[in-house]
Amino acid sequence: MNQSQPTQHETHDDSHHGSHTGVFITVFVMLCVLTALSFWIANSHLMDNRYVGWGSMMAVSAAKALLVILFFMHLWWEKMWKYVLTVPAFIMGVLLVMLLVPDVGFRTQTYSNERRINAPVAEVVSAEAQAVEASSEPSSESSKH
Amino acid sequence: MTSTSHTTDHSDHGEGHGAHGHIELQYQPAVPVPKGKLAVWLFLSTEIMFFTALIGTYIVLRFGAPQGSWPSPHDVRVVEWLGALNTFVLICSSVTIVFAMEAAKRDVVDKARKWLMLTFLLGCVFLGIKAYEYNSKFSHGIHPAAPRSLLYDRPDINYLAGTKASCDEQLSLLLAEELSEGDAGSGDAGESTEPSEPGSDHDHSDGHHGHDDELAERLELIRSGLIEWTQKKVGQSESRIERELALESLAHQIYPRGKNERVETHLADELKETKALLATTESDAKTAQAKVTDLQKQIDDLNEKIKKAADEEDEEARKKLESKLGSQLESLTQESTDAAAEASRLADLVLPLQNRVAAMDQFGFVEHGINEHYHMRLPMVIPSGNTWANTYFLLTGFHALHVLGGLVAFLILLPMRLGVRRAGVLENVGLYWHFVDIVWIFLFPLLYLF
Numbered sequence: 001m002n003q004s005q006p007t008q009h010e011t012h013d014d015s016h017h018g019s020h021t022g023v024f025i026t027v028f029v030m031l032c033v034l035t036a037l038s039f040w041i042a043n044s045h046l047m048d049n050r051y052v053g054w055g056s057m058m059a060v061s062a063a064k065a066l067l068v069i070l071f072f073m074h075l076w077w078e079k080m081w082k083y084v085l086t087v088p089a090f091i092m093g094v095l096l097v098m099l100l101v102p103d104v105g106f107r108t109q110t111y112s113n114e115r116r117i118n119a120p121v122a123e124v125v126s127a128e129a130q131a132v133e134a135s136s137e138p139s140s141e142s143s144k145h
Numbered sequence: 146m147t148s149t150s151h152t153t154d155h156s157d158h159g160e161g162h163g164a165h166g167h168i169e170l171q172y173q174p175a176v177p178v179p180k181g182k183l184a185v186w187l188f189l190s191t192e193i194m195f196f197t198a199l200i201g202t203y204i205v206l207r208f209g210a211p212q213g214s215w216p217s218p219h220d221v222r223v224v225e226w227l228g229a230l231n232t233f234v235l236i237c238s239s240v241t242i243v244f245a246m247e248a249a250k251r252d253v254v255d256k257a258r259k260w261l262m263l264t265f266l267l268g269c270v271f272l273g274i275k276a277y278e279y280n281s282k283f284s285h286g287i288h289p290a291a292p293r294s295l296l297y298d299r300p301d302i303n304y305l306a307g308t309k310a311s312c313d314e315q316l317s318l319l320l321a322e323e324l325s326e327g328d329a330g331s332g333d334a335g336e337s338t339e340p341s342e343p344g345s346d347h348d349h350s351d352g353h354h355g356h357d358d359e360l361a362e363r364l365e366l367i368r369s370g371l372i373e374w375t376q377k378k379v380g381q382s383e384s385r386i387e388r389e390l391a392l393e394s395l396a397h398q399i400y401p402r403g404k405n406e407r408v409e410t411h412l413a414d415e416l417k418e419t420k421a422l423l424a425t426t427e428s429d430a431k432t433a434q435a436k437v438t439d440l441q442k443q444i445d446d447l448n449e450k451i452k453k454a455a456d457e458e459d460e461e462a463r464k465k466l467e468s469k470l471g472s473q474l475e476s477l478t479q480e481s482t483d484a485a486a487e488a489s490r491l492a493d494l495v496l497p498l499q500n501r502v503a504a505m506d507q508f509g510f511v512e513h514g515i516n517e518h519y520h521m522r523l524p525m526v527i528p529s530g531n532t533w534a535n536t537y538f539l540l541t542g543f544h545a546l547h548v549l550g551g552l553v554a555f556l557i558l559l560p561m562r563l564g565v566r567r568a569g570v571l572e573n574v575g576l577y578w579h580f581v582d583i584v585w586i587f588l589f590p591l592l593y594l595f
Contacts, residue, residue: 020247021244021247024240024243024244025240028236028237028239028240031236032233032236035229035232035233035236035589036229038589038590038594039225039229039594041594042225042590042593042594050212054595057590057594057595058587058590060590061586061587061589061590064583064586065583065586065587068239068579068582068583068586069579069583072239072240072243072575072579072582073575073576073579073580074572078178079177079178081176081177081178084176085186085187085189085190086190086193088190089190089191089193089194089197090193092194092197093193093194093197093198093201094197096197096198096201097197097200097201097204097205100201100205101204101205101208104205104208104209105204105205105208105209106208106209107209108209108210108211111211
């Protein structure tokens, strides 16, 4: 059964040829629409909270990648072996990012003032922050003592 | 898995094998796909991890940058629609390579070649746009470099020192060039034999010299009117906010990152103040100078009188007059030295003010900054600019190399007969090409839209 798989696969492809071309064109149109969508998200109010905007754009990208993998790369029509090769790589890739973002990625959100001053911060923000800091520092110090 | 099924399938014949002397051995692939395709998929799974490591690094650095400290696309010459266009180009090329494979499967050789050719061309378009984008960054000095070489994270004392050092270095380079060119020019004139050549050469070098002189003049004015002025302000100012504003203004004038109303109004106000100060200082200096000349005249008159007094016949009257004139001369001389000191003090004050006003008139409100407007390479402030450049060129560079690899594969395939027998190869190259497309699908929002 298994030894005849490759040839079966080919005949399978050939028999459904007409419908495949339709699928490819549909996928192509969807990819274009999704590209426009991520472009729209970047200029929309979703970016007001940057994590929401980034998350949405990454979701759109993941959808696009899935479309390409499933249809252009034929994984939709492949047998079970596709999971052996793609799932572990996918898990490692996602884990790599997911485990680093909470600590390394968000480290600046809990910066001490000293560290923030020495960090590459946009100067407008820093000047205002320092003005606030300068005005609040004596009171906080006096309250401590 | 399948190999075990193979043994179980044949287990009932196992005993008979030795006896019959012929074994029916059949190739049983572990995975029901052609070997080439399996190899490509294995390669792609390592590629997935490679690119997620790169992209993950970028994401972590991007997340880790405090709000506002990552360059906006405009800061680093990223044009969003070019990225979107490149995404479209790659998506199109993914479709064309699929059609090429489909045509090859149906053994329609001409069509397969046509689609593959189109894929190749689209890949070239992608790389062309990429090259254009790279050039627009390199030409603005945005490329991976050591920290504080050309890109600075914040406008601070280091930045100020960096701009001054850069000005000095460029000036000394110009000077050295001029000296060596002078030598070369004299050598050329001696060696050249054709009569028409020296003339044209001379014209060319003249134009070059003019350009150099202009550049040197500009650098001098930037150095005195902008950098040294800022240095003085930072040194004298008591308030931290004021010091930051002065530094920020310098950075904004060299390489503005968008509109900065605060800095622009500050600069306009300061220019007005400087102009008023210059006018009063200049008139003060003029009156001081006038006083000096006036006093000098009085001293001259007095000396004349003293000379005349020497002719006085009456001894007593002469002595009296001389002592009177002498004391007058002494006080006048004293007054004159004081006035001269005051005049030179005021004159010293005038020069930096004049430089400042001249520099502000020329560079103060240049629309896209001094670097862009005059094609100069002064240090720029782009927060996290170096980190951005490193990650951007690492990610897009590796991706572009993959695109290049795909193009080479297409070039090798193009002259072949793309029939059914090559459908498998075409599929494998297509798999690789789709993967390259997927990487770009992630890179586009990350690099252009985040």
